[in-house]
Amino acid sequence: MKNELQLIARAGSHGDAIALRSCSGSGEHSYRELLDRSAAIAAALLEDSDDLEEARIAFLAPAGFDYITVQWAIWRAGGVAVPLSLSATQPELEYALADSQSRCVIATRDTAEKVETLRIRMDLRLLLIDDVHAVGAKRLPSVDRHRRAMILYTSGTTSKPKGVVTTHANIESQIETLVEAWDWKGTDCVPLFLPLHHIHGIINVLSCALWSGAAIEAFPRFDMDIILDRVEAGVYSVFMAVPTIYVKLIQAIEALPESGRSAKIAGFARMRLMVSGSAALPASVHEKWTSLTGQELLERYGMTEIGMALANPYIGERRPGTVGQPLPRVDVRLKSETGEVVTADGEPGEIQIRGPSVFREYWNRPEVTADSFDDDWFRTGDMAMREDGYFRIMGRLSIDIIKSGGYKLSALEIEAALLDHPSISECAVVGIVDDTWGEAVAVAAVLRESEELNLEALRSWCRDRLSTYKIPKRLRVVESLPRNAMGKVTKSAVRELF
Ligand code: MCA
Ligand code: AMP
Numbered sequence: 001m002k003n004e005l006q007l008i009a010r011a012g013s014h015g016d017a018i019a020l021r022s023c024s025g026s027g028e029h030s031y032r033e034l035l036d037r038s039a040a041i042a043a044a045l046l047e048d049s050d051d052l053e054e055a056r057i058a059f060l061a062p063a064g065f066d067y068i069t070v071q072w073a074i075w076r077a078g079g080v081a082v083p084l085s086l087s088a089t090q091p092e093l094e095y096a097l098a099d100s101q102s103r104c105v106i107a108t109r110d111t112a113e114k115v116e117t118l119r120i121r122m123d124l125r126l127l128l129i130d131d132v133h134a135v136g137a138k139r140l141p142s143v144d145r146h147r148r149a150m151i152l153y154t155s156g157t158t159s160k161p162k163g164v165v166t167t168h169a170n171i172e173s174q175i176e177t178l179v180e181a182w183d184w185k186g187t188d189c190v191p192l193f194l195p196l197h198h199i200h201g202i203i204n205v206l207s208c209a210l211w212s213g214a215a216i217e218a219f220p221r222f223d224m225d226i227i228l229d230r231v232e233a234g235v236y237s238v239f240m241a242v243p244t245i246y247v248k249l250i251q252a253i254e255a256l257p258e259s260g261r262s263a264k265i266a267g268f269a270r271m272r273l274m275v276s277g278s279a280a281l282p283a284s285v286h287e288k289w290t291s292l293t294g295q296e297l298l299e300r301y302g303m304t305e306i307g308m309a310l311a312n313p314y315i316g317e318r319r320p321g322t323v324g325q326p327l328p329r330v331d332v333r334l335k336s337e338t339g340e341v342v343t344a345d346g347e348p349g350e351i352q353i354r355g356p357s358v359f360r361e362y363w364n365r366p367e368v369t370a371d372s373f374d375d376d377w378f379r380t381g382d383m384a385m386r387e388d389g390y391f392r393i394m395g396r397l398s399i400d401i402i403k404s405g406g407y408k409l410s411a412l413e414i415e416a417a418l419l420d421h422p423s424i425s426e427c428a429v430v431g432i433v434d435d436t437w438g439e440a441v442a443v444a445a446v447l448r449e450s451e452e453l454n455l456e457a458l459r460s461w462c463r464d465r466l467s468t469y470k471i472p473k474r475l476r477v478v479e480s481l482p483r484n485a486m487g488k489v490t491k492s493a494v495r496e497l498f
Helices: 006-014 031-046 065-076 090-100 112-122 168-182 199-212 224-232 243-255 258-269 283-293 366-371 411-418 455-462 491-496
Strands: 018-022 028-030 056-060 080-083 104-107 125-128 148-154 162-167 189-192 215-218 238-241 273-276 298-303 307-311 331-335 349-354 377-387 390-396 401-404 407-410 424-434 438-447 474-477
Touching (some): 006 168, 018 031, 018 065, 031 065, 065 080, 090 162, 104 112, 148 199, 189 199, 189 238, 199 215, 199 238, 199 298, 224 243, 224 258, 238 243, 243 283, 258 283, 298 377, 307 349, 331 377, 424 491, 455 474
Parallel strands (some): 080 148
Antiparallel strands (some): 018 028, 349 377
């Protein structure tokens, strides 16, 4: 069976090595099992056709055997994988299914319920993984690496999330960059607890490990107690998380009695690599972690559209508060407000990225795609400066992008949802500094006449409409929103209200 995808070809060479250990008791799975099972699911997806020809296939599965085999099956059958968020609400799922024009959704027995109503309303084919049985070998298509492979939804400066399309070649490049920079090996073992509809979990953890023949321990979510026990057992060599998780780990370790602490700390201390990314790691958290465990976190910077771009060195000085230097195969430049390429230390500019890891397009949005490039350089919207050879992130160009718990949120998307609330006539959403979450969502709202609203009532109204991390943490009811002379809401003044 000919198949050119490198991840799949490499899995063949890893053979009987353990790829996946589940903490839910469903045991271990070898690379060979992943290949056999994904071939069976690919055959079920293909039915009578020879190639899915880039049909979008959405799927909803927790981290584990089903997730990996479905992702590989879609790729091996020539489809485009659209991983859905397990924490998404019905309107969010409907948007992703409709925008990606998925005709088929794959679910487990446990997740099928979440898509049942939408399946009927949108007339989708539902493939239940548990119902797929091996039915003999089917010839799988040969998939060119420049074909589309995946669509991930990311929030930005447009109200609705955009579908970021990457090809197999983009994904391979994103993986190779990290495998090389961080020296991934077949003997590594990594816990996987990050959500699998974003690249931090999908590329940096899952795909880098599987590319290298390493072992993954999969968790349905970040479960502090179980993960700390496994760290203490000394099973992990690599650990990757967002800053919020390091803040929570510090709190959890400090809350332990002295007797329970040292074995857990020793588990962290013996790992060969601990990485932080997806949001700024405060230098204080970096230093606290080092003083607690002796580990110097490796902070890196990336984005859904580009994979990872900048990182502190694997070997060499890791500087708190910075994101290091360009990774292998990634071109990075800073462009000033006036359009000059910045080369001097200490001068700010927008981070622009070029290279084989950069995505192909925003799905069905050719104009937005064109606008996001400056010649062949992708405009990240993040500002940085160079400091003695290291890059320091200074913030974002748009105040409407919020990073909370590592998730990128659009203030505009949250505002649009809140405007459906019967008591709200106007609102402005901003991110405010938060020690645990990096930023927390805050809303200033003008109410309709004789209406009342408190935070608890607003949060409970939001639950069916917005994922947990998008729900406002703070509410200020105001007479009017602060505006400039042109009548435009001034978000910096809204921030001052909190
Ligand atoms: C949850 N809560 C929050 C937030 N999230 N409160 C404020 N802000 C938030 N963002 C509240 C819930 O409402 C709930 O409150 C309580 O916290 C527990 O919620 P839960 O969901 O159980 O929290 P958790 O399981 O502890 O989750 C925290 C987490 C998670 C593990 C840090 O947010 C996470 O996995 N984040 C990672 C996201 C990620 O992978 N981003 C990468 C994107 P109550 O108890 O009152 O109901 S890719 C990317 O960014 C680029 C490419 C890159 O560079 O990596
Ligand atoms: P996403 O669109 O979810 O892929 O998020 C990408 C964004 O996360 C980037 O554009 C940055 O704003 C932010 N980000 C990622 N890593 C870091 C970091 N180490 N420091 C500061 N911001 C980061």
